[in-house]
Amino acid sequence: MKRKERIKNLLDNQLNDFTMKIVDNSYKHIGHFNFNGKDETHIEIHLKKKFDHKIDRLKVHKKINETLKLEFENGLHSLEVKIK
Numbered sequence: 001m002k003r004k005e006r007i008k009n010l011l012d013n014q015l016n017d018f019t020m021k022i023v024d025n026s027y028k029h030i031g032h033f034n035f036n037g038k039d040e041t042h043i044e045i046h047l048k049k050k051f052d053h054k055i056d057r058l059k060v061h062k063k064i065n066e067t068l069k070l071e072f073e074n075g076l077h078s079l080e081v082k083i084k
Contacts, residue, residue, distance in 0.1 A: 003040035003076065007068060011045070014067050015060070017053075018083075021046040025080075041077040048084045057083055 001009075004022050011020060023044040045064065049055065061081055068076065 003071060004043065007043060007045070007071060010067050010071075011064065014063055015047065017050055017055075018047040019050060020048075025078075039075060041075055043076065043078070044080040044082070046082050046084070055083070 004024055008020065008022050023046070024040050025042040025044050026040055028042065047060070060083060064079070064081055065072075068079065072079075
């Protein structure tokens with residue numbers, strides 16, 4: 001399973017109050033330190049609230065980082081989270 005799919009599966013269980021889009025931006029880093037851009041190391045997550053309620057953005061970021069801890073240990077280099 002590719003990293004984008006694993007991340008989606010992991011976060012779907014943790015963030016069910018959001019719709020989610022996951023983007024692989026690794027291609028933007030081709031050539032940096034001989035990187036080929038194909039290893040799904042630079043991921044961007046777009047979250048959109050399903051319901052109109054206040055959220056604690058810091059808490060959401062912490063939950064994502066904790067949930068993806070193993071991905072970081074296994075090659076995930078960069079994670080950008082955008083919440084709307």
